[in-house]
Amino acid sequence: MLRMNAQAQQHEDVNYLVVGLGLTGYSVAGYLLSHGYRCRVQDSRDIPPYYQQLKTRFNDVQITSQALDAALIDWADALIVSPGLSIHLPQIQQAADMGKRIIGDIELFAQAVEKPVIAITGSNGKSTVTTLLGEMIRADGKSVGVGGNIGVPALDLLDEDFECYVLELSSYQLETTSSLSPVAAAVLNLSEDHLDRYADYAENVQAKLHIYDGAKTCVSNFDDEATRHNSTDIQFSPSDADADFNLMEDDGLCLAKSGIPWLAVSELKVSGQHNWANCLAAMALADTIDISRQAIISALKNFSGIPHRSQWVADIDGVEWVNDSKATNVGAAVASIEGRSRPVILIAGGQAKDADMTVMRTVLQQHVKQVLLMGEDAERIEQAWRDVVAIERVDDMQQAVTRASQIAQGGDCVLLAPACASFDMYEKFEARGDDFADCVRSLSHG
Secondary structure, eight states: OOOHHHHHHHHTTOEEEEEOOSHHHHHHHHHHHHTTOEEEEEOSSSSOTTHHHHHHHOTTOEEEOSOOOHHHHHHOSEEEEOTTSOTTSHHHHHHHHTTOEEEOHHHHHHHHOOSOEEEEEOSSSHHHHHHHHHHHHHHTTOOEEEEESSSBOHHHHTTSOOSEEEEEOOHHHHTTOOOOOOSEEEEOOOOSOOTTTSSSHHHHHHHHHGGGTTOSEEEEETTOGGGOOOTTOEEEESSOTTSSEEEEESSSEEEEETTEEEEEGGGOSOOSHHHHHHHHHHHHHHHHTTOOHHHHHHHHHHOOOOTTSSEEEEEETTEEEEEOTTOOSHHHHHHHHHTOSSOEEEEEOSBOTTOOGGGGHHHHHHHEEEEEEOSTTHHHHHHHHTTTSEEEEOSSHHHHHHHHHHHOOTTOEEEEOOSSBSTTTOSSHHHHHHHHHHHHHHHHHO
C-alpha cells in the first residue's frame, strides 16, 4: 500500500479531471486541490450541486458546466468518475481507449490510506453492517472512520487520524478501484439490481466480487454461493449450522460462533432474519480483526438500526408502520417483507431499474394482504404481480398512507419497502422515507 509521501510524488505531474460535482466529486476535488494537485472539474449541469462550495474554498478551480468533450479529455491524464455516472458512457470509454486512467474516489483513498481498512459490499444490508461494525470497534476503545457509500465520503475520512476505517462500497465504486487491500472484506448477499447500468446480473456480481481482490480475509454468506471467494472464507448464516457464525438454539435462539452462543436474539433491538444475518456478518468481521467479544456483544445489544432501514415509525390502533425506504431493489424488499411477523400491507413502486419483478411473487403471495402501488413503473410492476396479490394504484405517498390506514386492521404491518429507486418522485430514498414517516405521524396526530 502506498504511503502519502510516495503518492504525492506520483501525483505531481498528473492532470486530474473530476467528472461529476455531486458529493463524491466535491470530496475528490477538495482532496486533490488541498494537496496541491492539478485538477479541473466537469459537470454537464448548468449549476452543479457543490459549485459554490468548491469555488468558495478554491476560487481558482476551473469548473466546466458542459458536456464532457474532446478538449477536456485531451487535457486529462486521469478521469475520476463519480459513482453516479456510468463508466460505460461513450465519452468515458473514448477516454479509456486513449489510454487515460479511469478511477474513482476509493482508488485515491486506497493509494493514500496507511491504516487498516475493512470493506463491505452486497445488494442489501451493507449500510447496517457497516454502521454496526463501526459501533463494535468503538465499543472496543478504538477510533474508526466509517463512510464511503454511506455518510462521509472516503477521502474526507483521511482528514482525521483514525486507527482503522470501515467502508461501505457500491459496485460503481469497486469497478474503478484496483489498489484497495482490505484486512477484511465482505460480500453480504447478491440479488438483481442496477440492471440499468450493467449488461446483465453477472456483470453486477463481478463488480461486487472485486472487493475480495487483495483482501487478507474474506467474509461471505454461506446461504448465497455467489458471494463466496474460496474455501478459506469466514462464513455467516442465519439458517445453517455449518457456517462459522450462525443462529443456534440454547434456551432460545442465539447468535453464535462455532457452536458457542454469544447473545440471545431476544436481547437485540432489531428483529427479523435479515437483521440477524446482518448482525452475524458484523460479528464475523469484528472477530476477524480481533475486536473483543465483550465489545461485540455490547454493540449488538445497543444497536437500534439506522433510519430508512426497517425503521419503526409508529403503532396506531394496533397497526405497526415501518419505513424501509432503503429497500430499493427486489432482494431488499423480499428480505424486508420476510422479516415482518405480521400480515403486510405493502407500499411499493418507483423506478424499477429493469429488475425482474416476478421474483417477488412468492413472498407477496405468502405474506402480503394488499399492495399500494405508485410511481413511474407501476404499470409494469402491476403486470408482474396482479394474479398473486390484491393491488391498488395510488398517486402519491399521502394517498398511499391514507388508503393503508383505511385497509389495515389491528395486528397488521404497513410497510414501505418499494423494491424501486425513488428518483421519479424524490431526490433520494431518504426523502421518500421522511415523507412516509411525516404522513404516518399526521395520522396519529389527526
